[in-house]
Amino acid sequence: MTHASRAPGAIGAGAPTGRAQVAARAAMLALCLITALSLFMVYVSAVEYKTDAPLSYTGLDMIGRATGGKSNGAVHPMIIMLIAACAALAASVVYNKGAFLPCLASGTAVAALLLFRFDMYFAEQREFNFTSGMTTFGAGWYVAAACMSAALIAAVAHSVHSSKRAFASSRSGAIPSSALPEGYKPPSLGAIIARDFRKHWPVYLMILPTLAFYIVWCYGPIQGIVIAFNNFTPRKGFWGSEWAGLKWFREFFRSPFAWRTARNTLMINVLNLLIGFPAPIIFALMLNEMRGALYKRVVQTVTYIPHFISLVVLCGLLIDFVGTEGVVTTVMGWFGFPKNNLLANARYFRSVYLASDIWQHLGWNSIIYLSALAGISPELYEAAIIDGAGKTRQMWHVTLPGITPTITILLILQIGQMMSVGYEKIILLYNSLIYETADVISTYVYRIGIENADFSRSTAVSLFNSLINFSLVVVANRVSGAVSETSLW
Amino acid sequence: MSAIRTSAPERAFSAFNYVFMTALCVICLYPIWHVLMASMSDPTLMYAHQGLLIWPIWPLNTLGYKLVMTNRLIGSSFVNTLIYLGAGTTLNMFVTTMGAYGLSRKGLFWNGALMKIIVFTMYFQGGLIPFYLMVKNMGLLNTHAGIILPVLVSTWNLIVMRTTFAGVSESLEESARLDGASDWTILWKIFFPLSQATVAVIALYYAVYWWNNWFNPSIFLQDRGKYPLQLLLREILIKNDTQSMTQSSMVSQEQTSQYRLLVKYCVIIIATAPILAVYPFLQKYFVKGVMIGSVKG
Numbered sequence: 001m002t003h004a005s006r007a008p009g010a011i012g013a014g015a016p017t018g019r020a021q022v023a024a025r026a027a028m029l030a031l032c033l034i035t036a037l038s039l040f041m042v043y044v045s046a047v048e049y050k051t052d053a054p055l056s057y058t059g060l061d062m063i064g065r066a067t068g069g070k071s072n073g074a075v076h077p078m079i080i081m082l083i084a085a086c087a088a089l090a091a092s093v094v095y096n097k098g099a100f101l102p103c104l105a106s107g108t109a110v111a112a113l114l115l116f117r118f119d120m121y122f123a124e125q126r127e128f129n130f131t132s133g134m135t136t137f138g139a140g141w142y143v144a145a146a147c148m149s150a151a152l153i154a155a156v157a158h159s160v161h162s163s164k165r166a167f168a169s170s171r172s173g174a175i176p177s178s179a180l181p182e183g184y185k186p187p188s189l190g191a192i193i194a195r196d197f198r199k200h201w202p203v204y205l206m207i208l209p210t211l212a213f214y215i216v217w218c219y220g221p222i223q224g225i226v227i228a229f230n231n232f233t234p235r236k237g238f239w240g241s242e243w244a245g246l247k248w249f250r251e252f253f254r255s256p257f258a259w260r261t262a263r264n265t266l267m268i269n270v271l272n273l274l275i276g277f278p279a280p281i282i283f284a285l286m287l288n289e290m291r292g293a294l295y296k297r298v299v300q301t302v303t304y305i306p307h308f309i310s311l312v313v314l315c316g317l318l319i320d321f322v323g324t325e326g327v328v329t330t331v332m333g334w335f336g337f338p339k340n341n342l343l344a345n346a347r348y349f350r351s352v353y354l355a356s357d358i359w360q361h362l363g364w365n366s367i368i369y370l371s372a373l374a375g376i377s378p379e380l381y382e383a384a385i386i387d388g389a390g391k392t393r394q395m396w397h398v399t400l401p402g403i404t405p406t407i408t409i410l411l412i413l414q415i416g417q418m419m420s421v422g423y424e425k426i427i428l429l430y431n432s433l434i435y436e437t438a439d440v441i442s443t444y445v446y447r448i449g450i451e452n453a454d455f456s457r458s459t460a461v462s463l464f465n466s467l468i469n470f471s472l473v474v475v476a477n478r479v480s481g482a483v484s485e486t487s488l489w
Numbered sequence: 490m491s492a493i494r495t496s497a498p499e500r501a502f503s504a505f506n507y508v509f510m511t512a513l514c515v516i517c518l519y520p521i522w523h524v525l526m527a528s529m530s531d532p533t534l535m536y537a538h539q540g541l542l543i544w545p546i547w548p549l550n551t552l553g554y555k556l557v558m559t560n561r562l563i564g565s566s567f568v569n570t571l572i573y574l575g576a577g578t579t580l581n582m583f584v585t586t587m588g589a590y591g592l593s594r595k596g597l598f599w600n601g602a603l604m605k606i607i608v609f610t611m612y613f614q615g616g617l618i619p620f621y622l623m624v625k626n627m628g629l630l631n632t633h634a635g636i637i638l639p640v641l642v643s644t645w646n647l648i649v650m651r652t653t654f655a656g657v658s659e660s661l662e663e664s665a666r667l668d669g670a671s672d673w674t675i676l677w678k679i680f681f682p683l684s685q686a687t688v689a690v691i692a693l694y695y696a697v698y699w700w701n702n703w704f705n706p707s708i709f710l711q712d713r714g715k716y717p718l719q720l721l722l723r724e725i726l727i728k729n730d731t732q733s734m735t736q737s738s739m740v741s742q743e744q745t746s747q748y749r750l751l752v753k754y755c756v757i758i759i760a761t762a763p764i765l766a767v768y769p770f771l772q773k774y775f776v777k778g779v780m781i782g783s784v785k786g
Binding site: 203204207209217222223238286290291298299302303304308313315316320321325327330331362368371391427442445446459462466474 | 499502503506507509510513514516517518520521523524539540541542584585587588590591592594597598599603606607610612613614615616617618619620621622623625638639640641642647671672673676700701703704708719720722723725726727753757760761764765768769772775776779780
């Protein structure tokens, strides 16, 4: 915490002085800790968490083991969400950049607590059982709720306070009220809105179709998320169906699919980040070193071509090429690889997926880096040469810093999509033989939702996925904003 | 070239670079070449062939193309794709342009809030099932409208267009207003022509979406007569359903499995050729699009 004193804007503290800041931060951290502890108490105090479910291999069964088998391996989704929220809150307090993240994290925690209560109300007794009148459960829940509410209030108050201050300082350049004539009253909000509409209604009319689109096709589905919490039947509609609490989430977390799909999603993305992301950068750097404008142009044009092959055709090609007697398999056979259908073997799916992705987008994704490279001033290279820098040093000290902002932005975008992969491609490529490595969260959502028409379960899984995605984008953006002054918004 | 002396490692690197790039170009082009050659080869010999294919296997055979070209479903799906592409892109552009113009105007009370509402949907969506159920509830399953309306506006394109419009000189708008021009006139007579480069790029992006679109049709359409080309391709290439192709008087019963492969190759060529034919003319717009898209929204 030693570096913290130079960061501006403390959480929950009015004046940005060192001592008050440290105190506020310590208080926030304590709140997080107390919440997590009391929640753990609640969890442990459950008489039986589940009874008849088969052994779960969720991979998240630490708590299950810690409770001495009382809950044999399952994790309540709200516990995960709460722990994540507490961690985010703690991290944001330590990092201390603005008030947005504390607001989000503590708001999430409060929402999770309410959901927890909601779930208690609707869960069948055998699913999650506390003996009536149990003090540990009641006390734990109230303490956690109180702590998180306090954290939320503090974070919101701080946010309001700082935005007020920002507003005041932005207004300080305006005309002082003493210069205005006697009897001048600023217009009321209603008058401003009415006048705005009278003056600009044609423009609002032009926005109307766009707005209607967003309301119907983006916010319509968002309100449809409610079916993740009920037993949706088409006859009763989104809101009319019977409440189910967090039944679908619990069932997902205890099923073998939770671990498998989460692992595959993460693996494909991590591999993509480690190999697929740097590939176009390296390609652009190599291309940049080449002399001969014509040859460069030819290489560029040719490597862009695969990008324009449609996904369906690409996958059709791929299935044919990596089949038992396909071109790729045959060529690999020259180097001693066994002649297998690569898409019938779970071991090879990730390689096939990644390699075909790189093949298709390598040239295309390098465009943006090439233009960043072209934007680096030649004077910098001249100066470096005069200082005696060789090619390698020029690369490290001129070229790479020159394209770092571009890389950062694209990296944020990439990390924001860590938990979502192009499910269209996987749906086209996979088959039941290779679900073990190919089945990701979004394909699972597709399978149970569209193919099995298990609407509520599917929505719950996809909601879980998009919540993680959303927080990843927010956190990646904030961290990058704090570290490198480059952020998306 | 230049008189600057280069060291041995640099020359080695340069040589490696040329070899590597040439190899890369070959790898990028080869699959398409392979399919093109295979589609013209003799189906029986091709069926037994393994490995690389540099030239077609004689005797040349055009029956595959005949089978595909005369197929009724291929024709109707091609027409469908053109309908989706034409109507979809036109509607997309119309709504996006108007929305972007409105949202780019300064001094409107609600614009800040509207932008927040719109940008939020980039980061959080309802998910596949609520989206599907919305289409179903509106009674749009198995209709052309159900394919086009749910993707009327792409947020990314809207933001790019709005940024472009916001950059148009304000004095132009003011002088037009003094001449008594309405917002409608200002948009279509001043902003739209002035932003031609962006308009072209955005239209291209929408068109590419429509050309490649198969997923939404695959969950919304049951009627094969409404299938776009890519969805039909999926049945042929991925699901291996080539029956409608090879059931023809031109193919004997025992040759069916050989022609199945040939038909696949021909279909790939026919579906990719239009794109590759227009690609050289549109390349600069595509590249421009990447650059425009990278501007902060």
